[in-house]
Amino acid sequence: NARTTPNATTTEYRGEAGQPRLAIVTGGTRGIGAALSARLAKLGYRVIAVYRTSGGAAEGTGVLPVQCDISDPQAVAAFADQVLDEHGTPAVLVNNAGINIDRPFLELTGADWQRVIDTNLSGPFHLIKAFAPAMLAAGAGNIVNIGATTGIRPRSNGVNYAASKAGLLQLTKCLATELAPAIRVNCLIPGMTETDELITRFRLDDPEHRAAVLAEIPQRRIGSPDDIADALEFLVSAHSSYLTGQKLIVDGGQFMW
Numbered sequence: 001n002a003r004t005t006p007n008a009t010t011t012e013y014r015g016e017a018g019q020p021r022l023a024i025v026t027g028g029t030r031g032i033g034a035a036l037s038a039r040l041a042k043l044g045y046r047v048i049a050v051y052r053t054s055g056g057a058a059e060g061t062g063v064l065p066v067q068c069d070i071s072d073p074q075a076v077a078a079f080a081d082q083v084l085d086e087h088g089t090p091a092v093l094v095n096n097a098g099i100n101i102d103r104p105f106l107e108l109t110g111a112d113w114q115r116v117i118d119t120n121l122s123g124p125f126h127l128i129k130a131f132a133p134a135m136l137a138a139g140a141g142n143i144v145n146i147g148a149t150t151g152i153r154p155r156s157n158g159v160n161y162a163a164s165k166a167g168l169l170q171l172t173k174c175l176a177t178e179l180a181p182a183i184r185v186n187c188l189i190p191g192m193t194e195t196d197e198l199i200t201r202f203r204l205d206d207p208e209h210r211a212a213v214l215a216e217i218p219q220r221r222i223g224s225p226d227d228i229a230d231a232l233e234f235l236v237s238a239h240s241s242y243l244t245g246q247k248l249i250v251d252g253g254q255f256m257w
């Protein structure tokens with residue numbers, strides 16, 4: 001019975017000695033990541049929130065902010081060594097940090113391409129590479145990669161972002177196979193989710209733009225970071241213990257793949 005596996009017992013938020021389990025959330029101090037960190041902390045995890053520049057945003061939230069540029073393999077290796085030494089093996093790794101540099105293809109530079117790929121695709125690769133051996137040795141682990149709907153349904157002016165998120169989805173599936181049965185790997189895909197980044201990118205503070213966006217979403221609202229945290233809670237819980245290598249799209253019904 002899968003529910004007797006170490007990752008899916010009633011004590012899943014507690015380690016062997018009753019210690020809170022460790023969770024790492026990249027980009028965990030801001031936007032969607034801040035809600036994911038807060039939810040894991042509420043569930044009883046000790047949370048390390050990785051940031052690049054916005055460490056101050058974690059103040060007073062109870063999560064531990066740690067600076068690390070996830071696009072830099074050496075920085076990630078040093079971060080992982082420090083975490084494993086000082087905090088132990090993470091039970092949960094959420095690869096949430098992501099950026100976009102949207103431009104028409106003909107204006108996109110090689111540097112724009114590389115920066116987005118290095119952060120959105122290579123970042124999760126470096127982190128999983130750094131932590132999977134310890135998770136495998138512990139016999140349990142739960143990895144959630146934060147994708148994007150454009151990784152499935154392409155749109156104009158963001159080939160770098162779309163390709164990075166499509167790659168992340170395939171990386172999810174391959175690793176769900178290779179790291180099974182100890183580690184589950186899933187891709188949680190937010191639809192339009194209300195963060196500062198999205199409001200600026202889609203000009204949602206303009207009522208006309210917002211109304212046009214809402215017209216395309218059957219649920220008639222922009223998602224909140226807490227909607228994504230609800231799905232994360234499911235993915236790290238025993239209620240999803242037989243679920244791996246999947247994409248879970250939380251988009252108010254906008255795309256329905």
Ligand code: NDP
Pocket residue numbers: 026027028029030031032033050051052053054055068069070071096097098099119146147148149189190191192193194195196197198
């Ligand atoms: P934000 O721009 O609000 O936050 C991005 C986060 O990623 C920040 O915490 C940022 O840290 C961190 N980050 C970026 N680059 C690095 C890096 N090199 N190293 C470490 N951390 C880094 O984004 P959202 O909250 O909107 O998005 C979060 C995730 O959800 C992303 O992967 C995004 O692609 C995805 N997504 C979002 C959607 C939305 O509607 N909002 C829709 C679909 C997907 P810092 O501030 O310290 O630089």
